[in-house]
Amino acid sequence: MPPPFLAGVELTGNLALRPALEEDEAFIQLLYSLSRDDLRLMPGDSHFVESLIAMQYRAQRQSYSASYPRAYHLIVEKQGQQIGRILVDFSQDRMHLIDINLMPEARGQGSGTAAIKALQGAAAKAGSRLTLSTYHSNPGAKRLYLTLGFKVEQSDELTEKMAWPSL
DSSP states (O other): OOOOGTTTOOOOOEEEEEEGGGGGGGHHHHHHHTOOHHHHHHSSSSHHHHHHHHHHHHHHHHHHHHHHHTTTEEEEETTTTEEEEEEEEEOOOOOOOEEEEOOGGGTTTHHHHHHHHHHHHHHHTEEEEEEEEETOOOOOHHHHHHHTTTTTEEEOOOEEEEESSSS
16 A cells, blocks of 8 residues: 555556565565676775675665654555665655665666656645755756756755745
């Protein structure tokens, strides 16, 4: 069953969003690990690098939990198979996309676009804005967000804050 803010919002491409369960933890950890090829490029012992990735994962979870204690943890499924996860915080005045991550083989297939469009639909239905941040080092994500109608509202050395609809 989807979270209440997604009730009645259509998803395309045989996709579903559902709340993450305890049994999804191994998948979520694997998904994070697969997104950290940057750390695997470091010289050194592979066991050390894998332990560093695991430590980074735990730090990210703690940071998200502290910053967004009421965030929804969602699993993205395609035809019943886990392909990604989304963290989204929903308050009265805005919905904030904290993080979205898809399995490498699911990227570039339209699943991320469909999931973000579903969040846009939920935000529009609630009369809220959908906000997010993206790193300057991820131009592909920025391109996707701009294509989906997001506008850059603020920029710093590392990130750009974007919103839909923009003010």
